[in-house]
Amino acid sequence: MALISCVNLAAQSAGEIVKVDPGLSALLPADARVEKVADGFGFVEGPVWVHSGNSGYLLFSDIPANVIRKWSPDGKVSVFLEKSGFTGADASDVGYKLNNGHAEVTLIGSNGITVDKQGRIVYCQHGNGAVERLEKDGKRTVLAAKYDGKRLNSPNDLVYKSDGALYFTDPPFGFRKVGEDPKKELPYEGVYRLADGKLQLVYKDFKAPNGIAFTPDEKYLYINDSASKTYWKFPVKSDGTLGDGKLFFDMSSSKDAGVPDGMKIDQQGNIYGVGPGGIWILSPEGKHLGTIKFPEQPANLAWGDADGKTLYVTATTGLYRIHVNIPGIRP
Numbered sequence: 001m002a003l004i005s006c007v008n009l010a011a012q013s014a015g016e017i018v019k020v021d022p023g024l025s026a027l028l029p030a031d032a033r034v035e036k037v038a039d040g041f042g043f044v045e046g047p048v049w050v051h052s053g054n055s056g057y058l059l060f061s062d063i064p065a066n067v068i069r070k071w072s073p074d075g076k077v078s079v080f081l082e083k084s085g086f087t088g089a090d091a092s093d094v095g096y097k098l099n100n101g102h103a104e105v106t107l108i109g110s111n112g113i114t115v116d117k118q119g120r121i122v123y124c125q126h127g128n129g130a131v132e133r134l135e136k137d138g139k140r141t142v143l144a145a146k147y148d149g150k151r152l153n154s155p156n157d158l159v160y161k162s163d164g165a166l167y168f169t170d171p172p173f174g175f176r177k178v179g180e181d182p183k184k185e186l187p188y189e190g191v192y193r194l195a196d197g198k199l200q201l202v203y204k205d206f207k208a209p210n211g212i213a214f215t216p217d218e219k220y221l222y223i224n225d226s227a228s229k230t231y232w233k234f235p236v237k238s239d240g241t242l243g244d245g246k247l248f249f250d251m252s253s254s255k256d257a258g259v260p261d262g263m264k265i266d267q268q269g270n271i272y273g274v275g276p277g278g279i280w281i282l283s284p285e286g287k288h289l290g291t292i293k294f295p296e297q298p299a300n301l302a303w304g305d306a307d308g309k310t311l312y313v314t315a316t317t318g319l320y321r322i323h324v325n326i327p328g329i330r331p
Contacts, residue, residue: 014320017291017292018292027324028325037321040317042062043064044319045111046262047314048113049308056073063126064107067081067109085108086128087128088127091127096175101317120133122166126155131194147190153172153174153184155170159213164195167192169210190209191204191209208225210261213264222265223245229259230252231247231251233248249280251280258276261299262301267329268284277293279301295315303328304321308328309325
């Protein structure tokens with residue numbers, strides 16, 4: 001598998017902001033611009049900002065390299081965790097293959113990453129088909145790997161509720177033949193809730209559930225489906241399960257390349273979600289306010305810096321950022 005070496009950059013202008021509705025002006029500074037801060041990766045995903053003192057650092061998955069990388073505010077990039085998504089000895093038949101614009105790569109590593117209340121790193125594993133936690137002493141704990149006695153597909157993205165319950169999506173992107181792969185054991189692509197050691201299936205009718213995020217009051221859970229290019233909104237019941245979902249936004253008419261992927265919510269409830277052609281900014285009422293476009297198709301995003309007003313974006317082989325007016329909801 002050919003991989004290009006990662007490159008540290010001084011921030012460089014890249015991309016553009018497309019204003020669709022006047023309401024976008026309240027969310028982005030007048031001088032907002034997309035900056036590239038690092039590139040040369042295989043295929044990057046799942047960023048999360050980790051607080052450290054008065055600052056912090058960004059973790060993100062480089063899926064083909066099977067590592068979690070660390071980006072520091074001084075621009076340095078290092079390896080934070082090896083074998084983040086696949087720990088087996090033979091990866092010859094593991095992971096979906098794609099072209100990242102420079103080379104063919106294989107998606108075997110970690111994907112979505114978050115942080116729990118104790119400050120431990122929790123991440124989805126493509127190759128292993130599991131959700132794992134990195135303990136403070138460096139040991140690893142598998143939180144979820146099977147449901148109903150069968151292997152999970154390839155956990156993709158995840159979010160904690162304030163009560164400690166973990167919700168995650170489980171599409172088939174970690175399989176070489178995706179949904180038709182003979183290694184696939186479950187007959188559906190589920191959305192799960194993990195609480196008190198119990199794994200519950202809370203939804204199973206999407207073909208490719210991907211991004212997932214709570215509204216600020218946690219009364220609703222957003223989930224998007226890459227296959228239908230739609231965003232859905234589910235009421236969260238008192239027991240943590242989901243009520244009937246309603247279509248929130250349909251992106252299927254867009255002619256741009258790309259599908260719904262990662263999403264994050266700001267403190268006023270606006271949705272910043274990956275879609276065709278970039279990151280779509282949607283109001284809590286489902287109005288399309290604007291789109292942030294990048295030189296590469298984005299995959300996921302995270303609120304970073306001390307004030308939570310910088311959006312860090314993983315887009316194929318590069319890491320980007322843009323400053324915003326409204327702080328985001330962070331783990």
